[in-house]
Amino acid sequence: MQNIQLSNTHQSGSVKEKILTGDRATGQLHLGHFVGSLQQRVKLQHCYDQTILVADMQGLTDNSHNPHKVSSNILNVVADYLAVGIDPLKTTICLQSAIPALAELTMYYSNLVSIARLERNPTVKNEIQSKSFGRSIPAGFLTYPISQAADITAFKATMVPVGEDQLPMLEQTNEIVRKLNSIAEEEILVECKPLLSRVPRLPSVDGKNKMSKSMGNTIMLSSGEKDISKAVKAMFTDPNHLKIEDPGRVEGNVVFTYLDAFHPDSTYIAELKENYQAGGVGDGTTKKILEECLQEILKPVRQRRENYISDKGQLVNILKEGTERSQDETNQVLSSVKRAFGLDLF
Ligand code: ATP
């Protein structure tokens, strides 16, 4: 197994632009993460100062009844990062709950955001509906966009690689930045911009929702061959494409959405689409092509992941070291925010 030597290769005072991104510790990472954000992060880590936050506190906002779900997934998420090629010598990986400045900033920013504004956030609105909270929405859940603003600004991130569902969070973050800067009468926080990937929203295999950890509709990076095969066989295609010779629809056909997202040869897929639309290509054929492609991508990831997850001590060390390295920079931002409010007596 590859042994990662931790060292101080992260240059402090670097002039590189700063990236902050992260994932809730609510389950293992899946193909949506892979194309929506992870692949970008692997590339970006070579050119930018990148921090990835394992958002365990945010995971609790809709899982307080089952905290084990969050605590037991922290290291799973770290193992997923390493398995896809995130290099802890190039990217700082840290743990949200172990960085007190993030919770403190959330408290200060809470005064800058109205409940009405939070209720208007379209992603939060959808999630509240799909989680059937009724009138019992946890306050922490409604306000999680504020905690995300704290995470992003605490690292002075200007770029945030995210999926499409996160765009409203970045809008809210920038509103908070502008309000705080106007109170401070100087630019103490920086605005951020999203970095969307080519596939900003991968649907679930039934095509009905976003692939999400919480919805149990995922193909995980750790999924075995049989599970991948089963998931591809269950994919939604074109319900009117009954016989092979029938012309098929490509739009809304999840197999083609995935082929566009994952197959390396776009010319080949364009031809396949033409033939499918003309009639003469069966769903069995398109699913076989997709299955082969996914098996090829996930096999090495799964193997590397198995190695990493078998050495929990190493995963803890990586997370601890990255978390320690994050304390100073986040405390500095906290100090300037307190100063903006005049709360800097000592
Ligand atoms: P949960 O259901 O707990 O919210 P999730 O699967 O939505 O989990 P998150 O941890 O909320 O995953 O998201 C982490 C990052 O991955 C975010 O930037 C998000 O936009 C992106 N992401 C998540 N799911 C997808 C998807 N299906 N397609 C593209 N990007 C995604």
Ligand code: MG
């Ligand atoms: Mg999510």
